[in-house]
Amino acid sequence: MKRIENIPLRRIIAGWFLVLVFTGPGFTGIPAAADPLPERIVLNLTQTPHLSQAVTWRSEEKGEIPAAQIVPVSYLLEAKSHAVTVKADTCRVQTGEQQDVFHHSVVFEPLIPDTEYAYRVGDSPDWSEWSRFETASDRKDPFRLVFFGDVQKQVAALGSQLFRTAVMAVPDAAFWLFAGDMINNGPDDREWAEFFEAVSWMPKTFPLVPVPGNHEYPDPRFIPENERVITPLWRPHFTLPDNGPPGLEETVYSFSYQGVCFVVLNGNEQMDVQAEWLETVLSRNTDDWTIVAIHQTVYPIFTRRHDTTFQEILVPIFDRYAVDLVLQGHDHGYARTLSLKNHQPVTGTEKGTVYIISNSGPKFYPVSDRYDHLMARTGSKEMLFHTIDVDETTLRFTAFDLMRQPVDEVVIHKNIP
Ligand SMILES: [Fe+2]
Ligand SMILES: [Fe+2]
Structure with missing residues (x-):
């Protein structure tokens, strides 16, 4: 499920306008605009989980500059000035009868071992909410x-x-x-x-x-x-x-x-x-x-x-x-x-x-x-x-x-x- 609070107000107003137009007597059958928000966001471990972290997501639109942002959790409230932006690799995928979708991935590196980070993905200004993960330690910790x-x-x-x-x-x-x-x-x-x-x-x-x-x-x-x-x-x-x-x-x-x-x-x-x-x-x-x-x-x-x-x-x-x-x-x-x-x-x-x-x-x-x-x-x-x-x-x-x-x-x- 997508979080509506990430959708700019103008988009919500525009969305309601489209609903009214397309469900009203003048509906022309024009398909709704693709959702710009990222979906299917998933973390994967890398070969060096104490130093790096992979994240993958997809979008219905290709976007202009798909990217991910990362910041140590301790700086989350100052993310605007502390977050680092990493440009994504993108591939186009045909999903059966449906239109193409776009899968994006970023590997965050180098990271600090045993540290909690916050990250988000998307294509500015259409970001996901912030999520968090913790890197592995570089020791044999339980x-x-x-x-x-x-x-x-x-x-x-x-x-x-x-x-x-x-x-x-x-x-x-x-x-x-x-x-x-x-x-x-x-x-x-x-x-x-x-x-x-x-x-x-x-x-x-x-x-x-x-x-x-x-x-x-x-x-x-x-x-x-x-x-x-x-x-x-x-x-x-x-x-x-x-x-x-x-x-x-x-x-x-x-x-x-x-x-x-x-x-x-x-x-x-x-x-x-x-x-x-x-x-x-x-x-x-x-x-x-x-x-x-x-x-x-x-x-x-x-x-x-x-x-x-x-x-x-x-x-x-x-x-x-x-x-x-x-x-x-x-x-x-x-x-x-x-x-x-x-x-x-x-x-x-x-x-x-x-x-x-x-x-x-x-x-x-x-x-x-x-x-x-x-x-x-x-x-x-x-x-x-x-x-x-x-x-x-x-x-x-x-x-x-x-x-x-x-x-x-x-x-x-x-x-x-
Ligand atoms: Fe099975
Ligand atoms: Fe099986």
Whole structure:
């Protein structure tokens, strides 16, 4: 929703005049003027979240000088003299039958670590309201994030409820990570509109870390599996670290956040290329913790899913580099494995990997018992969100239901030498 207080009075008066003219007996069918205010404003983390911050938005009009302004929150009331203006990069996007829209992005840098900033976006004088974010620190300070599985269906009607519950439960989240299938039909701009309606102002303050799911690709019933490419609406909506393998830009990426190495994989294509890249990233990793996010499941729990591709390709690498946590979606149920290595629960003090499958929407699949010998807990028919609290010695993963009740938890301990 747009904030009417940002609309100049002359525009409000003109708007009412147009309503009166176009709904009156003399209505000629001339389309209303495009809304000049920015919409779908979303923060994303960069490769260096202690030094920079990405913001993306879109507008119906191209505008003259799309830009973003930033000021330390402590100077917000003197923003007129202290704000820095950064010109945006803009791309034109065709959204189905509708007219073209314009997506804009800015990366604010260099920023000061562990500092709260206010920013706004638009095309002067049509600015958004001011929003705020906080840069990561440059130390291994404790932090928490929120993790969601597939939302996919009834995103505005019910996904919104989970988002509101999460923001009230975790007002200090560093960012929100989505494990893919955020919507049901990635090429459909109306579904992206629904997603942004559901998340409302939240991605203006909590940067999104999106993982591409299969539903961010075209439906394989209409386009053959090997010809599918991610929806052309993905990259314009987000500004993500561009450090993945060539050809998989902004769908495969990594970043370091206060002592945790995060790796986002794209389970939809070129897994061999990604395995090689992952090996390189993890071999250079100096963080205390490693969390990998991929939409598709390594040990599937959906009764009709038997694919072992991800086990074969990824588990040897996860084992070799002692990945702590793997976050997944796709199976529309909940699962948390025991700590695993070489497809078996570890014993004693041996280091293993915990695999999570989450579901955050109202679409549910039956859960199989095929991997019950690896599971600590499975569940179905729950819309869940999760907190991940990290400090130097422990990683606490908690699952919450729509009633904000904790329904599962695991604490992973790190024995730092
Ligand atoms: Fe899904
Ligand atoms: Fe999926």
